[in-house]
Amino acid sequence: xxxxxxxxxxxxxxxxxxxxxxxxxxxxxxxxxxxxxxxxxxxxxxxxxxxxxxxxxxxxxxxxxxxxxxxxxxxxxxxxxxxxxxxxxxxxxxxxxxxxxxxxxxxxxxxxxxxxxxxxxxxxxxxxxxxxxxxxxxxxxxxxxxxxxxxxxxxxxxxxxxxxxxxxxxxxxxxxxxxxxxxxxxxxxxxxxxxxxxxxxxxxxxxxxxx
Amino acid sequence: xxxxxxxxxxxxxxxxxxxxxxxxxxxxxxxxxxxxxxxxxxxxxxxxxxxxxxxxxxxxxxxxxxxxxxxxxxxxxxxxxxxxxxxxxxxxxxxxxxxxxxxxxxxxxxxxxxxxxxxxxxxxxxxxxxxxxxxxxxxxxxxxxxxxxxxxxxxxxxxxxxxxxxxxxxxxxxxxxxxxxxxxxxxxxxxxxxxxxxxxxxxxxxxxxxxxxxxxxxxxxxxxxxxxxxxxxxxxxxxxxxxxxxxxxxxxxxxxxxxxxxxxxxxxxxxxxxxxxxxxxxxxxxxxxxxxxxxxxxxxxxxxxxxxxxxxxxxxxxxxxxxxxxxxxxxxxxxxxxxxxxxxxxxxxxxxxxxxxxxxxxxxxxxxxxxxxxxxxxxxxxxxxxxxxxxxxxxxxxxxxxxxxxxxxxxxxxxxxxxxxxxxxxxxxxxxxxxxxxxxxxxxxxxxxxxxxxxxxxxxxxxxxxxxxxxxxxxxxxxxxxxxxxxxxxxxxxxxxxxxxxxxxxxxxxxxxxxxxxxxxxxxxxxxxxxxxxxxxxxxxxxxxxxxxxxxxxxxxxxxxxxxxxxxxxxxxxxxxxxxxxxxxxxxxxxxxxxxxxxxxxxxxxxxxxxxxxxxxxxxxxxxxxxxxxxxxxxxxxxxxxxxxxxxxxxxxxxxxxxx
Numbered sequence: 111x112x113x114x115x116x117x118x119x120x121x122x123x124x125x126x127x128x129x130x131x132x133x134x135x136x137x138x139x140x141x142x143x144x145x146x147x148x149x150x151x152x153x154x155x156x157x158x159x160x161x162x163x164x165x166x167x168x169x170x171x172x173x174x175x176x177x178x179x180x181x182x183x184x185x186x187x188x189x190x191x192x193x194x195x196x197x198x199x200x201x202x203x204x205x206x207x208x209x210x211x212x213x214x215x216x217x218x219x220x221x222x223x224x225x226x227x228x229x230x231x232x233x234x235x236x237x238x239x240x241x242x243x244x245x246x247x248x249x250x251x252x253x254x255x256x257x258x259x260x261x262x263x264x265x266x267x268x269x270x271x272x273x274x275x276x277x278x279x280x281x282x283x284x285x286x287x288x289x290x291x292x293x294x295x296x297x298x299x300x301x302x303x304x305x306x307x308x309x310x311x312x313x314x315x316x317x318x319x320x321x
Numbered sequence: 322x323x324x325x326x327x328x329x330x331x332x333x334x335x336x337x338x339x340x341x342x343x344x345x346x347x348x349x350x351x352x353x354x355x356x357x358x359x360x361x362x363x364x365x366x367x368x369x370x371x372x373x374x375x376x377x378x379x380x381x382x383x384x385x386x387x388x389x390x391x392x393x394x395x396x397x398x399x400x401x402x403x404x405x406x407x408x409x410x411x412x413x414x415x416x417x418x419x420x421x422x423x424x425x426x427x428x429x430x431x432x433x434x435x436x437x438x439x440x441x442x443x444x445x446x447x448x449x450x451x452x453x454x455x456x457x458x459x460x461x462x463x464x465x466x467x468x469x470x471x472x473x474x475x476x477x478x479x480x481x482x483x484x485x486x487x488x489x490x491x492x493x494x495x496x497x498x499x500x501x502x503x504x505x506x507x508x509x510x511x512x513x514x515x516x517x518x519x520x521x522x523x524x525x526x527x528x529x530x531x532x533x534x535x536x537x538x539x540x541x542x543x544x545x546x547x548x549x550x551x552x553x554x555x556x557x558x559x560x561x562x563x564x565x566x567x568x569x570x571x572x573x574x575x576x577x578x579x580x581x582x583x584x585x586x587x588x589x590x591x592x593x594x595x596x597x598x599x600x601x602x603x604x605x606x607x608x609x610x611x612x613x614x615x616x617x618x619x620x621x622x623x624x625x626x627x628x629x630x631x632x633x634x635x636x637x638x639x640x641x642x643x644x645x646x647x648x649x650x651x652x653x654x655x656x657x658x659x660x661x662x663x664x665x666x667x668x669x670x671x672x673x674x675x676x677x678x679x680x681x682x683x684x685x686x687x688x689x690x691x692x693x694x695x696x697x698x699x700x701x702x703x704x705x706x707x708x709x710x711x712x713x714x715x716x717x718x719x720x721x722x723x724x725x726x727x728x729x730x731x732x733x734x735x736x737x738x739x740x741x742x743x744x745x746x747x748x749x750x751x752x753x754x755x756x757x758x759x760x761x762x763x764x765x766x767x768x769x770x771x772x773x774x775x776x777x778x779x780x781x782x783x784x785x786x787x788x789x790x791x792x793x794x795x796x797x798x799x800x801x802x803x804x805x806x807x808x809x810x811x812x813x814x815x816x817x818x819x820x821x822x823x824x825x826x827x828x829x830x831x832x833x834x835x836x837x838x839x840x841x842x843x844x845x846x847x848x849x850x851x852x853x854x855x856x857x858x859x860x861x862x863x864x865x866x867x868x869x870x871x872x873x874x875x876x877x878x879x880x881x882x883x884x885x886x887x888x889x890x891x892x893x894x895x896x897x898x899x900x901x902x903x904x905x906x907x908x909x910x911x912x913x914x915x916x917x918x919x920x921x922x923x924x925x926x927x928x929x930x931x932x933x934x935x936x937x938x939x940x941x942x943x944x945x946x947x948x949x950x951x952x953x954x955x956x957x958x959x960x961x962x963x964x965x966x967x968x969x970x971x972x973x974x975x976x977x978x979x980x981x
Contacts, residue, residue, distance in 0.1 A: 244447065251747035255494045262496050266527045266553050267591025270682055271495045278747045285746065285898050321646055321682045 170199050178208050182315035187308055191215045206264060209272070209316040213260045216279065216309040220257065223302040224249045230298065237294045245286035245299070252279045252306070260313065269320040276314035283307045384566030446896035446945060453753045455948040456925035459813045459976035460786055461741075462486075462511055462759040464501055468493045469757040471595075471650060471723035472738035473500055474534040474544050477731060479568035482508050484738070485517055486759070487531060493756045494747075498528040500546075504569050507782040508736070508762045509977045517573050518546070524558055524580045526551040531650060532558075533725065535599040535607070535629075535666075541565060543629050544573070545609065547594040548580060555593040556580035557611065559629050581630050585622070588613050593622075595650045598727065599629070601667040603696060610639045612648030612679060619645035619679055619711055621653070623699045635699045639677070645711030646683035650723045653677050653701070654735060656691070656767035656775070663735030663766065665728045669696060674767055676775065677701050679710050680723050687716045687724050687739065691773065704773070714774060717760075718839075719888060719904040719929075719939040720744060726765055737763045737777060741926060744900035744941045758926055760939055768935055771909050777934040779921060787815055787972035798854065798958040798965045803864070806856075806971065811954040813974040814922040816856060819915050820872065821966040827851070830962060832878040839887035839905025845869035850962040851876065852885075857955040858922050859893065861947040868893040868942050869957065870929045872908075872916050884910045886918070886931035888938045895945045908936035923974065 175198055179188035192198040195211045203211075227249060231242045256275035263272030283306045290297035297303065462484065463469070473485035481504045488501030502517040518529045525548030532546025544560040559576035584593040592613045599607040602625065609632075610621040620641035624632040639653065655664045655673040664673060675694035680687050688711045692703040703709045716724060716739065724739035739760045743750055750756050763777040791808050798804060808814065830850040837849075845853050845867075855871030857864065873885040887905030894901070908931040910916060921928045929938040944952070958965045 240447075247751065248746075248748045251751055255747045255751070259494050259496060266549050267555065270685060274495075281746050281898060282748055285748070288897070 171201050171203055172199075174203075174205065175208065178205055178316055178319065179312075181319055182312045184308055184312050188212070188312045188316075191309065191312065205316065205319050209264050209269075209313060209320065210261065212309060212313040212316055213257060213264070213272075213276075216276075216306060216313055217253070217257050219302065219306050219309060220249060220252045220279070223299055223306060224253060226299055226302060238290075238298075241286070241289040241293045241297075244289040248282040248286045248289075252282050256282070256310075260317070264317065264320070269317045272317045273314055273321070276310045276317060279310040280307055280314070283310070446894075446898060448749050448752060448896070450752065452943075452945060452948060453749065455812070456753065456943060457755070458758050458923045458926055460509060460783070460974055461761060461923050461926055462503070463755060463757075464488060465513065466493065466754045467491070467756075468495055469501065469755075469759070470495065470498075470740050470742070471531045472725050472740060472759060473531050473546070475725060475727040475736070475738055476534040476536060476542065477727070477729050478536070478542060478570060480731075481506065481568050481570075482729075483534075483570060484511070484759075487740075488516070490516060493750060493754060498530060500529050500573075502571075507785070508780050509782045509786065511977070514569060514571055517570075518560060518575070520548075522548070522558075522575060522579065523551045524548045524556055525575075527553050530555075531595045531723065531725075532560075533596055533598040534727065536730070542570070543599075545581075545596040545599075545629065547596065550580075554590040555584060557582035557593075557596050576630065578630060582611075582624065582632055584613075585634050587615070588622070592647055597651055597653055598666050599626070600653075600669075608699070610651055610653055612651040614647040615641070617646055618643045619648035619681065621648060621651045621677075621679070625699075637698065637700060639699060640701045640703075640710060642709050642711045645679070645681055645688075647681075648679035648711075649682050650680040650687075650725060651678065652689075652724065652726055653694075654726055654728075655694075656735070656765070658767060658769060658772070661766075662733040663728055663764065665730065669694065674704070675701055676765075676767075677703075677710050678716070678724070681711050685722050687721055688712070689714055689716055689775065691767065691775070715906070716775075716777065717937045717939050718886075718906045719937075720941055721760060721937075721939045734780075735765045736780060737765045739763075739939075741939055741941065744902075745896075745943050746898040749898060749943075760926075760928060761921055763934070763937075768909075768933075770911055771935070774909060774935050777937050778930060779919070779928070783815070783921070786974045786977065788975055789973045791971045793956075793967070793969040793971075796956065796967045796969070798956055798967055800958060800960050800962060800964065801848075803857070803955050803957045806954045806956055806969070808954050808971045809973060810950060811858065811922065811952045812924050812949065813976070814858070814920070814954065815972045815974050816858075816920040816922070816954070816969065817917070817971075818856060818919075818967060818969045819917045820854060821915055822851065822874070822963045826963045827874075827876070827882070830876050832876045832880055834878045835875075837873060837875040837883070837885055839873075839885055839889075840903045842873075844887070844889035844891050844903045845871055845957075845959060846889075848959050848961050849873060849875065850960060851882075852960050852963070853887070854958040854960055854963070854965045854967075855918065855956075856920060857957055858920060858927055859942050859944050859947045859952050860955055861944070861951045862953060864955070866892060866894060866944045866947040867955075868927060868940070868944075868947075870918065870920050870927065870938070871957075871959075872918070872931070874963075882910070884908050884916065886929065886936045886938065888927065888929055888940045890940055890942065893940075893942045893944060896943060899943045900941075904938045904940055906936055906938075908932050921974075 175192050179185045182188045191212055197203055198211055227242055227245050230238050256279040260272040260275035263269055283303045287297045287303040468489035470487040476483050484503050486501045487498050489497045490499055491497050499519045500517040502514040503511045505511045520526050520529050527549035530547040532544055535543050542562055546558055548556050548558045550556055558579040559581050560573050562570045563572035563574045584590045596609050596611050599609045602608050606625045606627055608625050610623050613620050613622055618641050621639040623635040623639045626632045654666050655668050655675050657664055657673055659672045674691050676689055676691055678689040690703040690710045690713055692701050694701045708714055720741050721739040724737055726735050726737045728735050741758045741760050743756050761779045761783055764780055766776045768774045768776045852873035853871040857867045857869050860867035869889045871887055875883045885905055886908040889903045890901040919930045925941050925943055927940050927942055956967055
């Protein structure tokens with residue numbers, strides 16, 4: 111944390127010395143740059159390059175990963191998910207980037223689950239017909255609505271939509287699991303559903319840091 | 322009619338008068354990065370341009386003859402992009418997304434209850450088309466299909482109410498945001514018009530987001546809106562009607578010098594959105610405010626402008642409240658302490674209070690506070706800092722977000738629009754093909770009796786939809802009883818109810834220091850001495866599905882009464898995949914006042930207004946049984962001691978037949 115504070119203050123100094131203030135603005139007294147988890151300002155390329163330079167002194171992104179994951183309900187899953195993706199370790203990756211990485215991991219899990227559901231569809235087990243159909247709809251919602259909206263919401267800077275997407279993914283996956291339990295007393299994809307559920311909660315918590 | 326539409330488009334193009342001569346080339350510039358040097362250049366250019374500025378030409382001067390029939394008589398395409406300016410963006414053409422991908426979705430509100438419920442182990446519900454079809458509303462504003470969110474730039478122009486809204490033309494999920502557009506003569510019967518603005522410029526390539534209209538003294542309209550740039554930087558842009566003579570304002574032109582505002586130093590580039598309607602300052606300038614945040618302090622930045630193209634940021638924020646997070650869709654307007662009418666946004670004298678509203682990104686609720694505005698300092702101060710913006714009163718204690726008011730200069734009233742999201746699952750919405758409705762427009766006034774809250778009330782035009790009045794006078798409802806009210810089909814109703822309680826009972830009941838909270842005090846089934854009592858809407862015969870809208874009176878150990886107004890969704894549906902929160906809050910009741918409520922029921926939306934609109938609750942209800950002919954209405958009193966005397970007037974509501 112101390113590290114990131116230092117970085118932030120260095121950046122603040124850079125920004126205020128290098129970026130000329132628009133003459134119509136008189137805001138610098140009012141709005142000092144405060145410490146923030148997501149430090150990138152107005153898409154200014156020069157500035158970003160500077161930030162990269164500063165961050166490169168710090169060889170990895172472990173501090174940020176750790177502090178981010180501490181804000182989630184499943185620290186271990188969060189750490190494992192992030193550390194298994196090399197993009198997390200890129201010092202340029204911000205909390206926003208970490209959020210996208212978890213959403214990506216969720217997408218992979220959900221895609222794999224959807225494939226499994228499709229295989230079950232081919233199994234022709236009569237009791238599976240209804241839950242397979244319902245899960246198919248629910249995973250369709252996750253893959254075609256929740257995840258794209260989460261990614262777009264994150265990229266475009268309206269994390270509230272991303273959060274809603276993750277809330278819904280958690281809901282859909284529970285409904286899918288219950289559909290199996292209702293018909294056949296057990297869910298053949300319980301583990302996969304649980305994984306998707308857990309990841310959606312981790313993603314939601316990271317996204318909330320960006321609100 | 323298609324040909325006449327093209328014709329009118331052509332005419333509009335011919336009439337188009339640029340804001341600044343010679344600057345139209347700007348339209349053709351390729352998308353550029355928003356670099357610092359560019360920002361400075363923009364500011365400088367804008368500054369210099371101010372000197373050359375020719376105030377909006379005389380576009381509004383001589384409108385000549387207007388052929389309304391072109392628009393009004395015929396069917397208009399709501400998805401035509403052919404009239405949009407040539408673009409250099411990656412904006413995908415309409416129709417590319419297949420219906421299967423056009424997945425409508427419901428947004429969770431706030432720290433969502435959707436995922437916090439422990440559904441593992443409960444049986445899911447299979448929605449049928451019949452049930453989903455019932456959910457569509459009869460007299461609320463909705464696009465024909467797809468996703469909608471914030472209300473944008475509402476205004477009254479040449480006799481037409483204009484309503485713009487955040488809209489995804491390609492599906493029922495948030496994304497690809499454009500400005501949908503509709504017009505009405507009465508705020509109830511709407512006609513959909515072509516999309517007003519699409520993301521066709523670098524400065525709004527990632528979305529044409531929320532904005533507000535300002536009507537200048539000469540009648541001209543300017544629209545300020547947030548664009549998400551090709552690099553997802555939030556900037557403010559200026560647009561204006563291409564043809565001021567067109568009362569329907571079908572075609573819009575974006576100012577070639579956009580963006581007119583970029584995030585100031587110290588403000589994160591994704592925390593700068595939703596400009597307000599402008600109000601005039603004493604020295605003849607225009608002033609707007611834009612929500613933002615600094616760390617976790619929600620703030621509203623203030624800008625002054627002469628021409629809506631160049632702006633000066635004031636040194637101080639209009640207001641800020643620590644811990645409230647990002648302020649979206651800030652609204653700021655005067656309300657009268659003495660008069661009966663709404664006020665123009667610029668109106669200010671000793672007789673007004675100023676309302677400040679912010680939509681909190683953190684919990685997705687609309688909060689307001691009443692206070693005093695100092696136009697010299699550009700500061701606003703709440704009357705009561707303990708109920709400041711974001712930590713005190715809400716417009717609505719149910720689902721209600723990103724709201725926006727406008728001043729209706731003809732009927733001299735201020736009207737509030739609010740976005741009502743879905744609270745069911747995405748998978749259910751996919752089959753539905755649409756997501757979100759707008760609440761019935763409400764008039765907003767200061768409650769001059771309490772002086773401390775607003776009164777929100779459905780616009781009077783809603784009453785034109787009333788049919789088949791049924792009155793029930795002085796009905797005695799004994800403790801623990803439920804009475805069916807035979808009003809026929811109960812999916813579209815306007816209910817006005819008054820309740821009286823005997824004074825002796827109020828005196829007899831022992832006070833308690835137990836705190837009552839709508840959301841956590843057991844809902845309508847938790848009996849107290851003096852409540853709950855009210856109505857069960859969208860309830861089937863055996864009441865296995867019921868939505869109670871009710872009062873609960875709590876007596877404190879000091880003998881003082883506190884009245885609560887709540888909506889209990891916990892038994893509103895057999896389905897497990899819908900949110901079932903119990904909503905509500907306190908409602909001020911003055912000495913000698915009867916308890917009164919008004920409820921608008923319109924299929925999946927139920928809007929409750931207590932004590933003339935001091936407290937309101939909007940909820941979305943998704944029953945599985947209490948639909949169509951099985952949706953009934955009951956009167957109930959679940960108090961243990963109080964006899965309740967109820968008088969009700971109940972109307973069926975006809976549909977508003979929104980035209981496409």
